Amino acid sequence: xxxxxxxxxxxxxxxxxxxxxxxxxxxxxxxxxxxxxxxxxxxxxxxxxxxxxxxxxxxxxxxxxxxxxxxxxxxxxxxxxxxxxxxxxxxxxxxxxxxxxxxxxxxxxxxxxxxxxxxxxxxxxxxxxxxxxxxxxxxxxxxxxxxxxxxxxxxxxxxxxxxxxxxxxxxxxxxxxxxxxxxxxxxxxxxxx
Ligand code: GLV
Ligand code: MN
Numbered sequence: 278x279x280x281x282x283x284x285x286x287x288x289x290x291x292x293x294x295x296x297x298x299x300x301x302x303x304x305x306x307x308x309x310x311x312x313x314x315x316x317x318x319x320x321x322x323x324x325x326x327x328x329x330x331x332x333x334x335x336x337x338x339x340x341x342x343x344x345x346x347x348x349x350x351x352x353x354x355x356x357x358x359x360x361x362x363x364x365x366x367x368x369x370x371x372x373x374x375x376x377x378x379x380x381x382x383x384x385x386x387x388x389x390x391x392x393x394x395x396x397x398x399x400x401x402x403x404x405x406x407x408x409x410x411x412x413x414x415x416x417x418x419x420x421x422x423x424x425x426x427x428x429x430x431x432x433x434x435x436x437x438x439x440x441x442x443x444x445x446x447x448x449x450x451x452x453x454x455x456x457x458x459x460x461x462x463x464x465x466x467x468x469x470x
Contacts, residue, residue: 278367278404279345279426286311289335289342299335299342299427313338318419320352325467327357327412335427347427351420353378353412360435361409367429369402369422371410376418382408407434440468 280298288310289300303310313333320329334347341347347367351359353376371380373394381391382402393413394400402408404425412418438445439461450461 282343282345284343286340287343289339291336291339300339302342303339310340313340316348316350316421318350318352320350322352322354322357322417326360327354328352328359330359334429341427343427345425345427347424347429349422351410351422353410353418355412355415355417357412357418359410360433361407362431362433363405363407364402364424364426364429364431365405367424367426368404369408369424369429370399371420371422372397372399374419374421376412376416377414378418378420379411379413380408382406435464436468439464440470442470
């Protein structure tokens, strides 16, 4: 969903400030600008989610600037969850390359579409919709995801609500979740940055 390019390429100069749209073009380019080795893994998944995402977007791979695409390498420990999140600027497609993964997304009417998929199977998440992946296999799981934006953006719901800087006032969150300060403080303590 990014704009169409007006030239073959425009390798991003990340030292310059981004402007409409993306980064200014680097003046001298070479083959290495169009290759990226950052999706190889393995990734370290020892974190509370048991999940790690390594992005190949314009910020890590500036050759993508103006090309309207990006990818992620996602690794999930057994039981690991890539938590509910959405990408404001892109539709996502993904393929499982190792393990067995419960994938799902929610529509704007709160209908939940989900399925367990295995190696070689693909899924799609329409732009902006909340989705997650959960490793339901015995071993680790790995996925490669792809986006129609050089920088899809990610809104991770728990972090957005309970880990913002500055914090969302407790009065808003206790009312929103029909709960008390202790519960909200407990959640905030887990997502504080
Ligand atoms: C998976 O949902 C990803 O954003 O890579
Ligand atoms: Mn995603």
